[in-house]
Amino acid sequence: MAASIEERLSALTGSAEPMEELRTLKTAALALPLSALRERAPHMRLAAIFSLMQDSDKEQVALCVAILERLLQASEPLHIARNYREELQRGLYHPEDAVKLLAISQVGRIVESSEAVTEILNNLELLQQMIVCIGGDKMAVAKEAISSLSRIARSTSGLQLLFGSNLLADLRAVMAVSDIVRYRVYELVVEISSISVESLSYCASCGILSQLLEELTGDDVLVRVTCIEMVTTLAGTLHGRQYLAQQGVIDKISNLIVGADSDPFSGFYLPGLVKFFGNLAIMDSAQQICEHYPAFLRKVFDMAEGHETTMIGVAVDTLGILGSNMEGKQVLQKSGIRFIHVFKRIGHHAKNAPTELRVRCLDAISSIMSLPLEDHTEDLLAMAESWFRGLCPQPMEMFRSIASQPFPDLHCGALKVFTAVANQPWAQRMMIDSPGFVEYIVDRTVDQDKDSKDAKFELVKALVSAKTTAEVFGNQHYLRLCAYHREGPYYVKAVSTVAVEGAE
Template sequence: MAASIEDVLIGLPGCEDPLEALRTLKTAALALPLPTLRERAPELQLAGVFSLLSGGDKEQVSLCVTILERFLAALDPVHVARNYKEELQRALYHPEESVRLLAIAQVGRIVENSEAMTEILNNLELLKQMVLSIGGDKITVAKEAISSLSRIAGSPAGLQLLFGGDLLSELRSVMAVSDVVRYRVYELVVEIAAVSPQSLSFCAASAILPQLLEELTGDDVLVRVTCVEMVTALAGTLHGRQYLAQQGIIDRICNLIVGADSDPFSGLYLPGLVKFFGNLAMVDSPQQICEHYPAFLQRVYDMAEGQETTMIGVAVDTLGVLGSSLEGKQVLQKSGNGGRSRFLKVFQRIGHHARNGPTELRVRCLDAISSIMFLPPDDHTDDLLAMAESWFRSLSNQPMEMFRSMAAQPFPELHCGALKVFTAIANQRWAQRMMIDSPGFMEYIVDRSVDPDKDSKDAKFELVKVLIHAKSTAEVFGNQHYLRLRAYHREGPYYVKAVSTVAVEGAE
């Protein structure tokens, strides 16, 4: 089989029927196991297949792409870089999207190998075409180009080359193609800037990153929405947050939140601003962020108490993120002009939406409630447990019955969401007392028939697992119930009790 592939490849340039030859080659290539192909691939000459890409026949081009994908995948990236970089460069100019994707994918493989990348860095024309690919009309090609260029900039040499002379000029020229393409360049620059302080320094010096930050507070509302998302990605790194703070960007974003009431279009970008601060609090310090930018948390509360479902959902998600850490819980406890009463009022509102909102919002509320209510065993101080209990009771007049009702519904998302809430509080003594005092709750826990699918059974099993590992369960539930929970855990989530049958004489 390998010899026939060699013969077909050698005969391709002067072949009278290239389509038939390519079909034969494709069949042979796909028939060979990949380990065998890897052994033979370095000896094969693929120039003939690359040359047939220039033909106008779509089937011919498609066959060439399939064959090259198979062969190139079997070759070491260093071999590809040294022997086919000119062919890959020409392929980047090809009118067919599949050919350009093939070339960019191979460049992506090459730049992941430090030895092979040297070959790419020495080919300025190929890199220029990679930059130009960002401005193409095919988003898939542009995305692959961004990914590969980002990896190239991961090396000091690649970083210096990309933001030096010719390539930087090409980047700026591509930005002028359209607003959409400009955002793609911003995306590339933010990806690179997030890697290290050194890469951020290059991006800032290029003037592209400062231009992005200027557009963040510009007059174009839709541009502002896109820029906020990109800046949020940069804020995920320590050096990125420091840079944004030094440039006054965080203060400017906070001012946008403050001024949102006077802007009729603020609904378009406000969710992004709130997510920005939510992510900032998650990776930094909830207390520092909420104390330094009090308008952020007040805006979240206002959104949660409003009437617009989209805003409510963003507020609920943000509170779930804030309340997932102990520090965040303490911030919520102290927040608001009226102290903790503001949060309790908002949390009660979340409980209302969990009962009565659209299904998607109900699920998000349940996720947020479970994040906020969870306390690790090491944090079970009297004050924190009392705080958690007061929060839980604020959700409804009868919170246990409320979540029991949701857990009995046939919708898996709500069923599992309610079980997740029970699991979040299951290691807290006050919650265990509420469980055991709730009529039929123990029977519900050990009844597998009420869990209609795998996800529900797994969620129930997590609840049981938390209960049997909690220190107070045996005392609060009593020995009999505790042993039933241990038996359930031992049997596993999918246990089915065997039913024995007795044969009766004369029965069919």
């Protein structure tokens, strides 16, 4: 089969009717495993297929793309760079997006190879056309170009070329095409900035990053939404957060939260602002963020107690993130009665809101209520119990009711809450005092789907692993839980059949 591929590649040269040859070649290329193709790749001559791909016939072009995707996948990047660099460059000018995608993806492979990357860095025209592709109509082409260019910027030489040569002017030129394309260039710059301190320095020096940050506080609300998302991405790295703090951007975002009450359009960008600070609180210090930017937590509480479903969902998610670690829980505790009211409101939504919001509330409750064994001090256990009891008059019965509903998302969400508190003695006492609770846990018939079975097993595992379960539940119940745990989540009890003489 490999020999026939080489023969058919040769037969394509000068063929007057190449379509049938291309179809056969495609079948042969896809039939062979990559390992076999890799052995033959250095001997394959693909120039004829690249030449046929320049045709205007869409079917012919599609066949050529499919064949080249397969055969180039089997070729080493250095081999492609040295033998087909010009063909890839022509592909970037092709009217068909599939050809552009093929060319850009191969360039991306080449720049990831330390041996081959110089072949691309020495070709300024190819890089210029890559930048032009960012401004194309097809989003998939632009995304691939952004990805490949960001890979080029992983080396110092790549950074110098992108931001210290005429390519910077090309980037600025493509930014002028439209607002959408400008955002794409911002996306590229943020992606590069996130790589390292050095890459951030280059992006800051070229001025494009500063332009992005200026638009954050501009008058265009929709632009602000996009910029907040990108700034949040940049804040995902330590050097990115340090840069944003130095530039006063975090203070500006805090001021935007403060001013949101007087802005009728704040609903568009406020969720992004809250998510930004929520991420900061998790990555750095929840206590420092909430103390230094008190407007953040106040706004989250306001949103949670409001009537806008979208805002409630964002607030609930943020509180779940904030309360997922010990420092965040202490921040919530310090907020006093305000958090108690908000948490009760979340409990109300967990029972009465539309399904999607109920699931988000259950996730947040389980995150906030979890307490690792090493944090089981008398004060923290008392805090957790007071929060749980404050959710509603009978929280255990409420979650039992939700867990019994025939909706997997809600069923699993309620089980996650039980799992979160399963290692806490006060919660175990509430469980054993709830009639039929242990029977419900070990009843396999109530969990029909895989996710439900897995969620139930996690609860059983948490109870079996807890030090106080045997004492609180009693030996008989504890042994039943151990048996369930030993059998695993998917155990099915064998049913024996008795043959009756004379039965058909």
